[in-house]
Amino acid sequence: MSTPAPPVAPARPITRTHHGDEVVDRYEWLRAKEDADVVAHLEAENAYTAQRTAHLAGLRERIFGEIRSRTLETDLSVPTRQGDWWYYGRTVEGQQYGIHCRAPLASPDDWTPPVLTPGEPVAGEVVLLDGNTEAAGHEFFSLGSFDVSTDGGRLLYGVDVEGDERYTLRIRDLATGADLPDTVENTSSGACFSPDGRYVVYTTVDEAWRPDTVWLHEVGTDADADVRLFHEPDDRFWVGAGFTRSEKYLVIEVGSSITTEEYLVPASDLRAEPRSIWPRREGVEYSATHAVVGGEDVLYVLHNEGALDFELVRVAAADPGGAREVVLAHEPGRRLLDVSAFRDWAVVSYRREGLARMGILDYASGRVDELAFDEDLYTAGASGNPEWAPPVVRLGYGSFITPGTVYDYVVATGEFLLRKRQPVLGGYDPADYAQRREWATASDGTRVPVSLVWKRSFGDPGDGAAHPVHLYGYGSYEHSIEPGFSVARLSLLDRGVVFAIAHVRGGGELGRQWYEDGKLQHKRNTFTDFVAVAQHLVDAGVTTPSLLVAEGGSAGGLLMGAVANLAPELFAGILADVPFVDALTTILDPSLPLTVIEWDEWGDPLHDAEVYAYMKSYSPYENVREGVRYPRILAVTSLNDTRVYYVEPAKWVARLREVGADALLKCEMAAGHGGVSGRYNAWHQRAFELAWLLDVLGLAEG
Known part of the structure; x- marks a missing residue:
């Protein structure tokens, strides 16, 4: 049987010239998506x-x-506690998308997630959103935002049915299951409710697909009345926003590949002027998390100023530019990645010897107790921990041969409580x-x-x-x-x-x-x-x-x-x-999505002949x-x-x-x-x- 002939794209030469270098591109015409x-x-x-x-x-x-x-098609995730509910996801055999559900706590002291059996009903279950229903009539479906108000009364969700990562926000009344009239088009991902549930904070993108503006939407009002909280005019920087786990602050983050700046806004007054934690300095990256230590509001700030693999310091939230107390000094070869604060301790994530690691930071002593695992190669990290004062840390673990595993780590005792290991059917044996x-x-x-x-x-x-x-x-x-x-x-x-x-x-x-x-x-x-x-x-x-x-x-x-x-x-x-x-064609065009932001990663060939020549070489x-x-x-x-x-x-x-x-x-x-x-x-x-x-x-x- 003869091999079929491949399609031949007609040559339609387009000439571009940069830094005295003339390039004839025969196939650039293929960029015309609507042609x-x-x-x-x-x-x-x-x-x-x-x-x-x-x-x-x-x-x-x-x-x-x-x-x-090999896949258990009808399955449930391990429930995560938030407020008065256990939140979890269902998958059903034959259905493409997950179903987002919740069930009530047995009591306020209940920190042991219920053991859910696939295919069996869950007492008190409420279906928040069925992806299969929402995707009906669409070839593509993706959720970019998913958040439940602190009081548990409303669901915020953002949907993309094209694949272009522009999401339409909607709000659902969970008592009735009906969506409110509120609709916000063309948002970025990661929208969230304010702690009091009165507002939604979301971001939008510019023509180059750069998230550049943070907005405040009051639930029950028209999107045309939304308030612009923050706008970043510099094309090199993107913005994002979210509330601290303590729910005391909204943090607005402005970042490029090499520079960040964060702003605090009191959650009690979201129209207040955002207050910079540390003014941005080229090449300095940092991230802050709020904690309360000894009755004082503090920020734990991870930064790389004079610390290639990052350093952790503690500052007063009221005066973050003031005195810095070093908590974890820079240690070459230990790349500090993240600090996630809870009421009584924090989780520190870092890399050492090529592996991701994590430990519990004691606020009083500044000591980090690293969690130990049995395998030489593994991945582990905290995830699914929305509560401010839990006795346990939910974490995920796995390796090339160990299926994804969910543990609750009891901080007081150092005990690992196995909640679930991804079932692999058909007799899989690690x-x-x-x-x-x-x-x-x-x-x-x-x-x-x-x-x-x-x-x-x-x-x-x-x-x-x-x-x-x-x-x-x-x-x-x-x-x-x-x-x-x-x-x-x-x-x-x-x-x-x-x-x-x-x-x-x-x-x-x-x-x-x-x-x-x-x-x-x-x-x-x-x-x-x-x-x-x-x-x-x-x-x-x-x-x-x-x-x-x-x-x-x-x-x-x-x-x-x-x-x-x-x-x-x-x-x-x-x-x-x-x-x-x-890469060179894309990074030369600042009108394309993300190009200007990408100059910190690849260089700026549009304005720098040396970068142009280097990129062209590879x-x-x-x-x-x-x-x-x-x-x-x-x-x-x-x-x-x-x-x-x-x-x-x-x-x-x-x-x-x-x-x-x-x-x-x-x-x-x-x-x-x-x-x-x-x-x-x-x-x-x-x-x-x-x-x-x-x-x-x-x-x-x-």
């Missing part, structure tokens, strides 16, 4: 991809079936799998951590036999790739594939310097680190280039495009999800090579993505085909940056990607 020719081309790409992957239909269905058969961390050496001698997970029955990676390997990477924004569990990944591990993560520079795994060494004019380290990890796996006998497939998404998609150009011979295939592969679309054999490439994108436009992978694939590469493009026509919505749709999408990956590895019959 019928563009839509027709994307549909042709989808049809071609469907043809080229038609032989994988059976494998896709098997993988989808495996994901589904003992059948193994994980470890090893180290590769980069071209400049830097040691780069590599995480591995595999099924024991296929042998240990490095046992002398070459194993098929799925290598993942990201490496931007100080984002760390944690050792997390994945049900879908089992479909690879059970076929003998070793999963690996290259923890490259640009991420945050080894502290702030690890991030600094992979951004701006050091960005190439991200790419060469990934290549070094791939070469390490080959040199160590773990795999061979013909058995190695790489994957990355968004900024990790930039990584994929870069390594495809740098070392195409090292990979059999590259899977690029919503890939940022036309941007994947600009550097597709003639005369080399590229690995097979699958690029997945979404038409309505506002973070990485579909046009980037569309142009990249067209350019790759010019040099003879076997490149496929799959464009979701009703989705956003995170892909399709709905769990079954997401499983089908992942099954599509994994089937392609297994085909590249020669395991499509498995």
Whole structure:
């Protein structure tokens, strides 16, 4: 059977000139999203991809079936206490979206969440919002805000049905189940009620999709009467707002990638002038949380002023610019990440030796007692703790081989109370799998951590036999790739594939310097680190280039495009999800979403010729090579993505085909940056990607 011919995007040259450099771009016309020719081309790409992957239909269905058969489809989350209620979520077999529910406390002293049985009714249950009902008639559905008033009487929720991350806010009366007339269009995510429930605080975005304004909406009034609380005119900064756990202050945060400033507004007087905690200084980042110590209102402030890996200080809330008491001094190699204050103690989150860790901060002594876990590789963090004075901390835990686990940690005794471990059906046994961390050496001698997970029955990676390997990477924004569990990944591990993560520079795994060494004019380290990890796996006998497939998404998609150009011979295939592969074109255009904010991460090529030249030297679309054999490439994108436009992978694939590469493009026509919505749709999408990956590895019959 002959291979179908791929779509050919017509060349419609557009010339751009910056810093005396003239570039002819033959495919920039694909940016015209509403153009019928563009839509027709994307549909042709989808049809071609469907043809080229038609032989994988059976494998896709098997993988989808495996994901589904391992998942307890009718399930409930562990209830979280807030006010007089336990809040939890339901999933129901056959339904795409979760159902948000609550049930009353047994008594005011009840801190033990009820044990809920899937499929069985819960006494006193109230359905707050059924995602399946709200999504009816829409191809896409996403919640961007979800908050219940302190008195439990009203629900605030924000809905996006396009995938462009513009949310419509509505308010529901929970006594009647009816929505109030209040409607606020085109908001950002994260809206919330004021503690008294009288107001809603929300943010809106500018034309470049930058959250720039904080608004106050009085419940029961028209949105046209909403009051602007704060506006940030500087295009480099975004804004966000939320109330402290103590409910005493509204905190307005203004931030760029390298600079932050926070403002306090008394919750009792939301129209008061916002008061800056510390005036912004270029390159200084900080975040504050409110606590009451010895009867005094204080702020615990995490900052990096003269402290690369951050320092924690305590200041008076009434005079935050005054005397600073050092609580946790800067300690190189211990990257302080967050402090979350409760009435009697605080939870401190940090990274050390490549792992996320957490501890309990005693206000009186300033001592942090670190929580200990049994596995060498794991991820753990506090989550779902809305109450101000709980006796326990709710935390999530997991690893590559331990499914997601929920604990309540009793601060007074140090006891871990297991509340739930994600069920994995079909006889999953963690003992059948193994994980470890090893180290590769980069071209400049830097040691780069590599995480591995595999099924024991296929042998240990490095046992002398070459194993098929799925290598993942990201490496931007100080984002760390944690050792997390994945049900879908089992479909690879059970076929003998070793999963690996290259923890490259640009991420945050080894502290702030690890991030600094992979951004701006050091960005190439991200790419060469990934290549070094791939070469390490080959040199160590773990795999061979013909058995190695790489994957990355968004900024990790930039990584994929870069390594495809740098070392195409090292990979059999590259899977690029919503890939940022036309980075220079995007970062040159300040009218595009987030571009100006992104200059702190990538540099400003519009005004700086040196940055322009550096970005041009690595941007994947600009550097597709003639005369080399590229690995097979699958690029997945979404038409309505506002973070990485579909046009980037569309142009990249067209350019790759010019040099003879076997490149496929799959464009979701009703989705956003995170892909399709709905769990079954997401499983089908992942099954599509994994089937392609297994085909590249020669395991499509498995």
